[in-house]
Amino acid sequence: MTFNSVQFILFLPLALLLYYAVNANRRWIVLLMMSYIFYAGWKVEYLALIVYSTLIDYFVAQWIFNSSSKAKRKRLLALSLVSNFGLLILFKYFHFLIGGSPWFKDLADSNETMLWLQFVFEYGIPVGISFYTFQTVSYTLDVYHGRIEPEKNLGKFALFVTFFPQLVAGPIERFSELHPQLFNAFKPKLETFRLAFQLCLYGFFLKMVIADNLGDIVSPLFADPSAYNQISKVVAPFLFGFQIFADFFGYTLIAIGVAHLFGVRLMDNFKSPYGSYSLREFWSKWHISLSTWFRDYVYIPLGGSKHSRNRWILAILVTFGLSGLWHGANVTYIYWGLFHGAYYVLEQRFFPAPSKDRMKIFEKSLRWISTFIAITFGWLLFRSNSMKDISHFFSGTGEISIFQVTILPLLIPIIGFFMLEILFRQQRIDQFLENKSPLVRWSIYSFALISILLFSARGDMQFIYFQF
Amino acid sequence: MKSFNYIASRLIGFVLILLIGSVIYQFTIYPSIKKSEGWLQPLAERQLEKNAEILYFSSSTNKAFGPNDTDQRSIVQIVQDSIQHKIVSIDTGAIHCGIFYEILQRIPQNQLPKKIIIDLNVRSFGNNWIHSGLENSLQRNLVYWNAYPGVINHLRASMKVYNYQSPAEHHRAIEYGEKFAELPFGNSHTTIKKWCDSLFNASKTPEEGMTMIRHFGHFIEEKNSMLRNVDLIVEWGKKRHIPIVFIILPENVHRMEFLVGNDLRKLVEQNAEFLQKRYSTKNVHVINLVDDLDETVFFESFPTEHYTSVGRKHIAQKMIEVINSKK
Numbered sequence: 054m055t056f057n058s059v060q061f062i063l064f065l066p067l068a069l070l071l072y073y074a075v076n077a078n079r080r081w082i083v084l085l086m087m088s089y090i091f092y093a094g095w096k097v098e099y100l101a102l103i104v105y106s107t108l109i110d111y112f113v114a115q116w117i118f119n120s121s122s123k124a125k126r127k128r129l130l131a132l133s134l135v136s137n138f139g140l141l142i143l144f145k146y147f148h149f150l151i152g153g154s155p156w157f158k159d160l161a162d163s164n165e166t167m168l169w170l171q172f173v174f175e176y177g178i179p180v181g182i183s184f185y186t187f188q189t190v191s192y193t194l195d196v197y198h199g200r201i202e203p204e205k206n207l208g209k210f211a212l213f214v215t216f217f218p219q220l221v222a223g224p225i226e227r228f229s230e231l232h233p234q235l236f237n238a239f240k241p242k243l244e245t246f247r248l249a250f251q252l253c254l255y256g257f258f259l260k261m262v263i264a265d266n267l268g269d270i271v272s273p274l275f276a277d278p279s280a281y282n283q284i285s286k287v288v289a290p291f292l293f294g295f296q297i298f299a300d301f302f303g304y305t306l307i308a309i310g311v312a313h314l315f316g317v318r319l320m321d322n323f324k325s326p327y328g329s330y331s332l333r334e335f336w337s338k339w340h341i342s343l344s345t346w347f348r349d350y351v352y353i354p355l356g357g358s359k360h361s362r363n364r365w366i367l368a369i370l371v372t373f374g375l376s377g378l379w380h381g382a383n384v385t386y387i388y389w390g391l392f393h394g395a396y397y398v399l400e401q402r403f404f405p406a407p408s409k410d411r412m413k414i415f416e417k418s419l420r421w422i423s424t425f426i427a428i429t430f431g432w433l434l435f436r437s438n439s440m441k442d443i444s445h446f447f448s449g450t451g452e453i454s455i456f457q458v459t460i461l462p463l464l465i466p467i468i469g470f471f472m473l474e475i476l477f478r479q480q481r482i483d484q485f486l487e488n489k490s491p492l493v494r495w496s497i498y499s500f501a502l503i504s505i506l507l508f509s510a511r512g513d514m515q516f517i518y519f520q521f
Numbered sequence: 522m523k524s525f526n527y528i529a530s531r532l533i534g535f536v537l538i539l540l541i542g543s544v545i546y547q548f549t550i551y552p553s554i555k556k557s558e559g560w561l562q563p564l565a566e567r568q569l570e571k572n573a574e575i576l577y578f579s580s581s582t583n584k585a586f587g588p589n590d591t592d593q594r595s596i597v598q599i600v601q602d603s604i605q606h607k608i609v610s611i612d613t614g615a616i617h618c619g620i621f622y623e624i625l626q627r628i629p630q631n632q633l634p635k636k637i638i639i640d641l642n643v644r645s646f647g648n649n650w651i652h653s654g655l656e657n658s659l660q661r662n663l664v665y666w667n668a669y670p671g672v673i674n675h676l677r678a679s680m681k682v683y684n685y686q687s688p689a690e691h692h693r694a695i696e697y698g699e700k701f702a703e704l705p706f707g708n709s710h711t712t713i714k715k716w717c718d719s720l721f722n723a724s725k726t727p728e729e730g731m732t733m734i735r736h737f738g739h740f741i742e743e744k745n746s747m748l749r750n751v752d753l754i755v756e757w758g759k760k761r762h763i764p765i766v767f768i769i770l771p772e773n774v775h776r777m778e779f780l781v782g783n784d785l786r787k788l789v790e791q792n793a794e795f796l797q798k799r800y801s802t803k804n805v806h807v808i809n810l811v812d813d814l815d816e817t818v819f820f821e822s823f824p825t826e827h828y829t830s831v832g833r834k835h836i837a838q839k840m841i842e843v844i845n846s847k848k
Binding site: 503 | 524527528534535538539541542543545546549550558661672675676678679680681682689690693696697700701715718
């Protein structure tokens, strides 16, 4: 079930009622049960995968912790990595790596079993698999490196893997941050509910009004860019940039808000990323939980910046390339990652951004514009279905325009969204409203709520990051 | 008490905003949304208000295509010109028995017709129709056809509180059907995929034939979901003692035979016979016209049930016969 569904609106109060009704030291059991129900809301059969992943990492981490042999610990770590990434590769990259190749097609045509296997693995990416895989892998790696001790209780470890507010699209939490919070004796206060309300309201506004409406506008263009006129093709990547931001940021705010109701403070995943003056700054503010994961578990182990320049460039490109591949089984995602990597290297090598205080307004403007355009070009690679589609953005022109009279009323919430984001600066809505007068608070509530009532989209848009 | 006041005042504020928003929505945005999203309701209501004795559920089949057609009358107009009874049609592209049933349920008791004639096309029992890209839009359309305030309908549509399946799920269902649904042939055409593959290797221009196979290459079984919709209509008619007539529409079987051989034609005829037999035993009058028309009567080579005036007149004639009969 998605957050913006009736099922979830019924599920959440029920989960809260049960959670608050039981003894504090048994609440985690309720939370675990509700998390499995939440996940089964997509497809019951997907539960098998998350249970498999949980069992593997639970036992492997115990064995690693209890083993004194370095070689054995390494073998166990390899077992965990192969199991987790193997599952990810099978279900997410099967078609990209194997299923789409001519030799496999021939094999599947002549062999019924292979055809079945192909269908099972291309059945659709199990929702959230990239997120919980990365979360469990980080746990095993942290145990291996001695940063944490493994959880002895299988059920408690399972809750760390499945905690439902962040299960399907993050933030990807570290064991040391999330796990202790899940078992705290938590007493909700009125403030808890107010904060959750603010985060969820603004999250729903971002998702249902901004992201979904922008998605309805740009999706047909990305499906067939050759049919659209040039101005539409120039504007679409910018609109998509705001769509994906509102979509993912909206989801994250709801996740953070819902987690608060269970006494858990999830990490911030976004901090006004489009206000960045460099790509380096952008990546410290965009999908923070994923970028720090790649920094800690890929970039630094590859040597980071502590070795030769060439090795640093290689580490950057590999990290960004893998980050691109993490997003999906398509060559366009890899190009998106490599483009970011290459731009990052060039920026750091030739135009490293000084601190903001030392930049004058002209330099700030120039850096902001160039960074924003680079990010937007990246979105063109990211959103396009194929390299051929990307080429259509630069050649030929069709007649259809994305600008139609019907989208005019949408300018009201969209302009409101930009104004609010400028007003909030780098704060979250709850932080911004903390010391504000009731008039300011209720003005913002009214705007968000009425916008949801009046302008929420009715199209086919899902949360974008659920597919990753 | 302080907490209670705190919560109560905020709840009242919240409800007030909802009410204000609802009023603004009802009088500003809803009329245009309802026009674009809820087009089925006015279409059906306008027709139902005519207090017809005979209700004809069709789709784009009913209409004339092409300006050069000698007779531009729709099927229902041709019928109306020949009978005394008043007949109205509800016809718009891609609707099917699932939607017909929803409309039937919404007919006021005092507007019930004396007879209902329904087009069945064999194609609509296949995955390509059941899981068509238009299905979500049709289901969403029904959301706007109820008595809730506009803003509730809007939120229901927005939160997909209707029979919604994501495009990926529809696509998967079609793919599954093509790869694994078995066809009743002893030769290599045991699945749609295998059949298309064999055609791809054998023909220089296989696309049209493959499209035909994808749209007609299904074997209607008891578990078919469209069949359940048809059953509901039959039950609805039985409860109200309203006779139902099914017309199994003509398909371009000659073109099929030319493109992919006799197997597909046989399958289509077999499916039509299955429908005829199944509903005849349920005391429904079924007219099977599946192979009645020649290739020249069809407008498009792409699988449609769009006919020239010759075809429309043929269907109209069969309808006239059944209306004039005592059945």
